[in-house]
Amino acid sequence: MLPISFIESMQGVKGFQKEAFLAAHVHDIPVTSIRFNPFKKKLLKQLPLAHQLDEKVPWTSDAWYLKERPSFTFDPFLHGGAYYVQEASSMFIEQILQQAIPQPEQEIVLDISAAPGGKTTLLSGYFKNGLVVANEVIKSRAAILTENVIKWGADNIIVTNNDPVHFHRLPAFFDVVLLDAPCSGSGLFRKDAGAIAGWSLENVHTCSLRQQRIIRDTMSVLKHDGLFIYSTCSYSTAEDEAILDWMVQEYAFEPLRIQLQPNWGIVEVRTTQQEAWGYRFFPDQVKGEGFFVAAFRKKSAGIQPVFRLENNLTQPPGKELALLSEHIQLPENYRVFMQENEFRAIQNHYWQPLQQLAQQLYIKKAGIELGSLKGKDFVPSHELALSLLPLTQMNNVEVDLETALHYLRKQVPAIQGAKGWCTISYCGLRLGWIKVLPNRINNYYPAEWRILKD
Template identity: 65%
Template sequence: MLPTAFIHSLKGIPGFDAEAFMAAHQQTQGITSIRFNPFKKPYLKEIPFSSLLQAPVPWATDAWYLTERPSFTLDPLLHAGAYYVQEASSMFIEAILNQTIPNPTNEVVLDISAAPGGKTTLLSAYFKHGIVVANEIIKSRAAILSENVMKWGTDNIIVTNNEPRHFEKLSHFFDVILLDAPCSGSGLFRKDKNAVEEWSVENVAACSLRQQKISKEIIGCLKPGGLFIYSTCSYSVEEDENITDYLCNEYGLESVRVQIQPEWGIVEVQSSLNAAWGYRFFPDKVKGEGFFVAVFKKPNVIEGVFQNWLEAHIAIPSAKQTAPIEAMFQIPDFYQFFLQEDSFKIISKVYWRTLLMVSKHLYIKRAGISLGSLKGKDFIPSHELALSLLQLPSVNQIELHLNEALAYLRKQPIELNGNMGWNAVSYCGLRLGWVKVLPNRVNNYYPSEWRILKD
């Protein structure tokens, strides 16, 4: 049962049909959608659960609705990063980018509230020649974000674990900022029953103030002429249209109208004070959950003074240290080596200066691709390396059957025929991780904290 005060608060909102809205929330079967990883799909030998692919998500590339929700946990390709399970409405971010930045080049992008990583991976794919800074303030959620980014496999995502105010020192730094704002969560009532119990008028008001605070702390990071995308999973005007008015009034942002197709069922709205455009997703009108998004452009007028972006010092290993690693994995020369704690890492040289500047002011949880670490004289390859897009032509790869792959992902002992030493194991053409073949056994190096516990 939806709160009476909640239904009352939506009356008068364009597109709101109380009867149809409440009927949609009575449906027991949820809507499941996935978005394929464009970097890994070309290497797939088999499309996962192809029989369940029902119809494309109309506003996203290679994204699909499924006829039913399979057990994703028991699909090795989820763990290999072949796709991301993402709510369809939130994929509309791609349609916005297609219209506002149709020819992306080397943009620097900020996803300020990024966990668990659906929009981050979407941004990584769209800005494949740029770099995405994905931030999450909560430590546990930042760990989940890092895991999903590792599975995605690219080196163009920097994961940070900071409060929004920490970004103030990077003034006029980002070409695009996405604020998927913490909200009251009414758009997720069908998926999350706890959200229904936690909803209140007071919480909506508190979220609205928090959204304004975050906006204030990060708006100075956006370059003149840059794009600001604001979204929530809330239906409340206080968190949606009222915030768009706030952004226009306080910071002079210019509302951007996005073209939508009538058959999509998305409701176009305008705010009361500035007629700022917004796009609301009602579950009785679209095939997806509740969502709101608005797009703005920052005026080209430069206000204030650009801060001097200082570069941090990041430890760089010597050529003597990296030579055997380069030989072992045939690392292309367009990568920059660096050290983070005891891990040898690489990142494309085109992203190097951005990493230096970001790391001067922020806590970097993950950046580039971790290759591994030295243990005595032995080099231990990282799990992240196995999941990366690096080709690793010198590494022997063992293709696993489904039962073998699941045993590996459960970190169970497995019997394999491979070369002595390190071998990558794969499923349907995508790497899952490492094993080490010894004379009398095979050591399973799948991370213990990631292992499948489900039978």
């Protein structure tokens, strides 16, 4: 049963059809959708979930509805980052990007409230030559975000763990800002009973104030003519249309109208005060959950940032770099730096932005963690195995499904491999490391990530 006060608050909202909306929450089963990893898909010997693919999500490039929800836990492709399970409505972000920035280059993008990582990985795939800063203020959620970014494998994502207000130290730094704002969560009613129990008009008001605070704290970071995308999983106009009006009134924003296809079922709205465009997703009209999104161009002149060029990221000594090169050969366009005694690598054109970010923010993850040196021995990181970096100097063992699942449970796989460090691969997708010793094999899959279900 949905809250009566919620139903009453929706009367008069464009597109709201009470009986159909209620029926969708009683009778309809929420759909499941996945988005393929464009970096890893080309490496695969087999298409993940091929027998489960139903139809494409129409507003994004390579995402699919599934015929039914499988047991993702037992799919090595998920653990290796071949795809991301993401709600279809929220993938509309890509359609906005296609229309607003049809030819992406080396944009610097901020996902200000990024966990668990669905939109971050979407941004990473769209801005393949750009840099995505994925921020999450809550420490536990930042850990989940980091795990999903590691599985994605791309090195164009920097994870930060900061309050949004800290970003004011980076004026006019970003070309794109995405705020998927914390909200009252009415768009999740079909999937989360807790969202129904926790919904109230008071919480809607509290969330709207929080949303304004985050926007106010991050407004200065966007460049002139930069793109700002605002989204919620709420149907409430106080968190949607009212926020759009407030943004246009308070700041020099130009609302963007996004072209829709009639068969998508998305409801286009225009606010009464500032005539800003917004897009609402009702589950009785689209194949997806509740969602609201709007896009703007910033038209005020930003303050040009002035950064010190001092290097506060540790550089490894030449002797250690020489030892490292004996174990792993990086492409020429990469450079190595240190973070907490771990070697990390990042592409050269991301280096200066990373330095500037590191001077102002807490960096939880940047580039790809390569591993560490124990004397003259190199201990590779799990992150390296899941990355896109070529590991031609390392041995690899291709395994079948049963063996892959044994490995992901952190059991000792029954395989034959050359002595030393080896990557384990399933259908061309690297899953992690083993070390083959004379009398045994050690499984180095992270204990906290292992499959616990039988």
